[in-house]
Amino acid sequence: MKIPQQHYRCPLGRLQPRATNLEAIKQSGWRDQYILVVSADDDRLDWMERELLKRIGERLYGEKGVSND
Known part of the structure; x- marks a missing residue:
């Protein structure tokens, strides 16, 4: 037989984190607090929108790759 x-x-297996739905978090952040998290390389954006995001980012945080320390 x-x-x-x-x-x-x-017993530690149940303490492992679950996968997080990042898109849902971004969506609720925008709807609740008007916080926008978006990549300038997002395929859902056209060229003009990507360029606008790039310029806003550079204005607020400086150029990419340049340290402001």
């Missing part, structure tokens, strides 16, 4: 071996279940 073969008895299946029981696998040890680590």
